[in-house]
Amino acid sequence: MNTLTALQSVPYILPEIILAVGICVVFLVDLFIKGENKETVGITAFAFFLAAFVSLTVSSNPPAFLFSGMLVSDSLNTYFKYIFLTSGAIATLISMSTFTSRKINSGEYYALILTATLGTLLMSGSSNLLTIAMSIEIVSIVSYVLAGYNKENMESSEASLKYVLYGAMSSGIMLYGASILYGLTGKLNLHEIYIFLANNSVSTYALTFSVLMILGGIGYKIAFAPFHFWCPDVYQGSPTPVAAFFSVAPKAAGFSLLLRFISLTFTNDVTLANWIPALEEIGLREIFIVVSVLTMTIGNLSALSQTNVKRLLAYSSIAHAGYMLMGISALSLRGAEAIVFYLTTYLFMNFGAFFVVDYISKKVKSEEIYAFKGLKTRAPFLAFTMTVFLASLTGLPPMAGFVGKFYLFSALADAKLYLLAVLGLLNSVVSLFYYWRIARAMYLEDALTGEKVEFELGSGLLASVLAGFTILLGIYFNPLSVWIQNSMTIYFG
Amino acid sequence: MYHWELNFITFFPIVGALIILLPFIAKEHAKWIALFTTIPPFFVAIMMYLNYDIALAGINDANSMQYVINFPWIEKFNIHYSMGIDGLSYPLIFLTTLLCPICVLAAWKIDKMPKGFFSLFLLLDTGMAGTFAATDFFLFFVFWEVMLLPMYFLIGIWGGPRKEYAAIKFFLYTLFGSVFMLLVMAAFYIKTGTFDFFELMAKSKEGVFGTFEVGGFQFWAYLGLFIGFAIKVPMFPFHTWLPDAHVEAPTSISVILAGVLLKMGTYGILRIIYPILPEATQYxxxxxxxxxxxxxxxxxxxxxxxxxxxxxxxxxxxxxxxxxxxxxxxxxxxxxxxxxxxxxxxxxxxxxxxxxxxxxxxxxxxxxxxxxxxxxxxxxxxxxxxxxxxxxxxxxxxxxxxxxxxxxxxxxxxxxxxxxxxxxxxxxxxxxxxxxxxxxxxxxxxxxxxxxxxxxxxxxxxxxxxxxxxxxxxxxxxxxxxxxxxxxxxxxxxxxxxxxxxxxxxxxxxxxxxx
Structure with a gap:
């Protein structure tokens, strides 16, 4: 086992260090910026995301356990770091383009985004029960503040409070589960827990109990049923760029943690095949099947009746978490690959959809679906990109979302979970109905006013980059597939 | 020898669509561009007929397909960009290239957003031609689904009084059918490692899908594919989208819908189900x-x-x-x-x-x-x-x-x-x-x-x-x-x-x- 000491580990966490420096620098820059020059702070934050991204591409470290086994660095972790940094950077860009007042567009805000991203980076690298709890808390506490960032808005405060309550509860449950696991095994490091469980017999009941509780804590970050209740209220109340960030980065971090937790603690095998004897009879697969069916069905059926677009997208993101959980139910390398691919496509399409919603709702001062009426004439380009995102979220070729679905369903066919696949497919047909209510408002109905929505070059550029990736990854996804395939190595020591 | 014909027939209309969407193209010129991008594929189709060898059968034999285009597309999944025609697909490609310019003429008087109409129409044309030309299941599926979006908007924006209802009904029905097709396609891939129609047929003959039994893999695969295609045909009892879609659609879109789209259902059954699942077909x-x-x-x-x-x-x-x-x-x-x-x-x-x-x-x-x-x-x-x-x-x-x-x-x-x-x-x-x-x-x-x-x-x-x-x-x-x-x-x-x-x-x- 290649376990590094604190000093040796430093080169491995360069992106984290850059983000941490960025947090301080953003505060300082904010102090020295005068007047209404609101762009500078955001640009500084973006620069640090970019620097962290570059540091990730240039470094090539062999996989290892860092800080005496608190963190792990491997290619899966590296791939997820790209996802988190990209989502942090996109969230920064969206905020810069749509936050109008200097009061919101301040140093604290970008520092919080940087911190939340730092937390997700740590989450995906955690290999110790303590670092898992700590990194989840970093993301959560920052998220509570971000959710309530619209200080004048009552809904935003409500969102923040709800988030705190749910978050505190599920953190408590998770810590309780972790403490039971520690009590059973006497170890905190996931890999050591595996070794202990593989060689000793423990009470299956206690083990099941603790595993389910830990999954509950992760489930709250992913927002899977029945831990999803906070999601719609928080997304609706938060500032939209924050909601977009919540819907992607913490969710991806939750999935990466889930994958690592399952594979490192119970299988010691990247294909998720060789289970420790104590867990074989728990029926973890059945649990995930039930959870994924519940999550996607609740998400999709609740989204059907929404009139607020942000709330609709919140439920849609619950549904997408459900689709990805199907990949976990497959309990196979193919399933894990499918999740990682899906998350990558989801990053672009979901950010895109949220961005257009944010832009339009700021301009027309409404988040209701009817505000999108006649967008074909009022903002033709954004309406077009929104259609691309909606088609991708529905899973229609040639958009990236389709390839994600294809990945998932081939993983399910591989695991012979045909019934689950059929339920997932029916769910994606249901999703067409609510996504297409937005498209219908944009294209099939006439505008309430003929007034054009002001077009800004920067925002148009951001929307077209996101839409470009959504289409590109649908038409030619071979390089990404190969990259993901090569990234699916989990370090077991 | 490199064959360009099927690529041309499939993608030339998209070039027209992109030209129409250019900001400096006037509204009045959209229909002319559409006409001039749908006529050349028709002549190419005639040219293909003149050099067509009627003795070659195609169907399950890749070597007797004609005008074959084949190169790797997504190596990771063994997906190929492969096209070709035989006696089953050529008449329908000819039909598509014949009806498209006619439909452009039939839509000559459209004055509500003509640029949008004709570019969507040309995108639809690409989807149709591609579906008939594809010999790779993944490619086939992509073209099959590519048609949904333009069709939805063509009915939904330019349709009659109940256009929204008809458009979403068409969309939901077809998507409902095609998701099952997607699952069967994924299952085929997992079992055989290929999307190529001919390899799938060969593997099926080797018995990769097992023997046919009621409730077995072939049984459900047949039903999954058949429902997808039967909705498009439309076979009773899946036909109820058709009258709504037809009544609300503008004339030229009705022509395409009845003239070409319905054939995709029966074409899919003959091209995919029959040779890949012969025993289920018999049953x-x-x-x-x-x-x-x-x-x-x-x-x-x-x-x-x-x-x-x-x-x-x-x-x-x-x-x-x-x-x-x-x-x-x-x-x-x-x-x-x-x-x-x-x-x-x-x-x-x-x-x-x-x-x-x-x-x-x-x-x-x-x-x-x-x-x-x-x-x-x-x-x-x-x-x-x-x-x-x-x-x-x-x-x-x-x-x-x-x-x-x-x-x-x-x-x-x-x-x-x-x-x-x-x-x-x-x-x-x-x-x-x-x-x-x-x-x-x-x-x-x-x-x-x-x-x-x-x-x-x-x-x-x-x-x-x-x-x-x-x-x-x-x-x-x-x-x-x-x-x-x-x-x-x-x-x-x-x-x-x-x-x-x-x-x-x-x-x-x-x-x-x-x-």
Whole structure:
């Protein structure tokens, strides 16, 4: 086992260090910026995301356990770091383009985004029960503040409070589960827990109990049923760029943690095949099947009746978490690959959809679906990109979302979970109905006013980059597939 | 040798769509660009016919496909960008390239966002041509689904009063069917590691999918694919999207919908289900025949009951697609008439129903309504229009000398020996067809001229542009009715091969007898 000491580990966490420096620098820059020059702070934050991204591409470290086994660095972790940094950077860009007042567009805000991203980076690298709890808390506490960032808005405060309550509860449950696991095994490091469980017999009941509780804590970050209740209220109340960030980065971090937790603690095998004897009879697969069916069905059926677009997208993101959980139910390398691919496509399409919603709702001062009426004439380009995102979220070729679905369903066919696949497919047909209510408002109905929505070059550029990736990854996804395939190595020591 | 033809037919329209979308292109020029990007593929299709080798069968043999394009696309999944044609797909590609410029002409008067209309139309054209040309399941599926989006918007934006409802209904039905296709495609890939039609057929023959049993893999794979295709056909009881979509869609889109899109369902069944799942095909053949007969009779009865001219034509499509289902359920190597008739009927129905919808569009443009009872005695008022309509109606009811007769006769000749009872019932469809068409004609054209009818002054004789849309199709209908040999030659080899693939045991016996 290649376990590094604190000093040796430093080169491995360069992106984290850059983000941490960025947090301080953003505060300082904010102090020295005068007047209404609101762009500078955001640009500084973006620069640090970019620097962290570059540091990730240039470094090539062999996989290892860092800080005496608190963190792990491997290619899966590296791939997820790209996802988190990209989502942090996109969230920064969206905020810069749509936050109008200097009061919101301040140093604290970008520092919080940087911190939340730092937390997700740590989450995906955690290999110790303590670092898992700590990194989840970093993301959560920052998220509570971000959710309530619209200080004048009552809904935003409500969102923040709800988030705190749910978050505190599920953190408590998770810590309780972790403490039971520690009590059973006497170890905190996931890999050591595996070794202990593989060689000793423990009470299956206690083990099941603790595993389910830990999954509950992760489930709250992913927002899977029945831990999803906070999601719609928080997304609706938060500032939209924050909601977009919540819907992607913490969710991806939750999935990466889930994958690592399952594979490192119970299988010691990247294909998720060789289970420790104590867990074989728990029926973890059945649990995930039930959870994924519940999550996607609740998400999709609740989204059907929404009139607020942000709330609709919140439920849609619950549904997408459900689709990805199907990949976990497959309990196979193919399933894990499918999740990682899906998350990558989801990053672009979901950010895109949220961005257009944010832009339009700021301009027309409404988040209701009817505000999108006649967008074909009022903002033709954004309406077009929104259609691309909606088609991708529905899973229609040639958009990236389709390839994600294809990945998932081939993983399910591989695991012979045909019934689950059929339920997932029916769910994606249901999703067409609510996504297409937005498209219908944009294209099939006439505008309430003929007034054009002001077009800004920067925002148009951001929307077209996101839409470009959504289409590109649908038409030619071979390089990404190969990259993901090569990234699916989990370090077991 | 590098073949460019199928690429050209498939992607040239998209080039036109992109040009139309350029900001400096004026609205008035959109239709001209659309016309000039749909005509060249038609000539390329004719050129392909001239160099087409009718002796090559295709179907399950990659080497006897023609105009093949094949290069790797997504290596990780062994997905290829591969295209090619045989006797099964060529007639439908020809049909697509023929109908597209005609539909552009039929949509000439569109003045609501013409740039949007024609660019979506050209995107639809790409999807259709690609579906018929693809020989890789993944590519096929992508093209199949690419058509949904433009179709939704074409019906939803440019449609009639209930356009939103019709558009989403079409979308939901088709997506519902295609998600099952996606699952079966994924399962095929997991079991064989390929998407290539020919490799899938070979692997299936090797027994990768196991032996057929009720409730087994092949059984469910058949049902999954069949539902997807049957919705598109549309087979009873999945047909309910069709009347809504047709009635609300603008004329040219109805033409595409009935002329080309419905054929994709039967084409998919013949191209994918039959050769890949032959045993399941045998097992379900009688069921398909029964549903074919239901389609014929139910569609005809519904058509008879309609008050709306377009809805009547829409239900006549349901009825006529029933003939295709009946014909292709005759799986006998020694009796290829049914299958030949079915493949021919796909083409013939495409041309005849296109005429019918174009003619409905002509009268609707003038009268702004389609109530059959709202007309009367038009024959004396617009004789040329009446002449065209009579021709199209006679073609639709299967008058000898016109193309519809040949294919319907072949289908009945084929099905008689295999399914005598079903055929006996289906023949009533011909009678019902004659009844509703002649009755409609009587109410619209015969009798005393109804000068009280709405917008009477606007009802003027058919224009030159409209004649231009009808005459090419009319010539084909007449020519194939009198001399169907070119068409039969074109499809014979492929139909024979298809039947051999579906009946591996019988085909073996036959070849031994010949030896």
């Amino acid at each position: 379900f053949a009688t069921t398909v025949a029964v549903f074919g007969a239901i389609n014929i009779l139910y569609g005809a009865c519904c058509a008879m009951a309609q008050k709306d001219l377009k809805k009547m034509v829409a239900y006549s499509s349901v009825s006529h697609m029933g003939y295709v289902l009946l014909g292709m359920s005759v799986l006998s190597v020694n009796n290829p008439a049914g299958m030949t008739g079915a493949v021919m009927q796909m083409f013939n129905h495409g041309t005849i129903t296109a005429m019918l919808f174009l003619l409905v569009g002509v009268i609707y443009d003038r009268a702004h309504h389609r109530e059959i009872e709202g007309f009367g005695g038009l024959a004396s008022h617009v004789p040329v229009y009446a002449g065209f309509t009579t021709f199209a109606f006679f073609a639709a009811l299967g008058l000898p000398g016109l193309s519809g007769f040949i294919s319907e006769a072949l289908i009945f000749v084929g099905s008689w020996s295999t399914y005598p009872t079903i055929t006996l019932w289906s023949v009533f469809g011909i009678l019902l067809g004659a009844a509703y068409l002649l009755w409609t004609m009587q109410r619209v054209f015969m009798g005393k001229l109804n000068t009280e009818m709405k917008h009477f002054k606007d009802i003027v004789e058919i224009s030159g542009r409209e004649k231009l849309t009808l005459i090419p199709i009319g010539i084909i209908v007449l020519a194939l009715g009198i001399y169907p040999k070119p068409m039969l030659d074109l499809i014979n080899a492929s139909v024979g091969r298809l039947l051999e693939v579906v009946n591996p045991a019988v085909a073996e016996q036959v070849s031994q007898v010949i030896k």
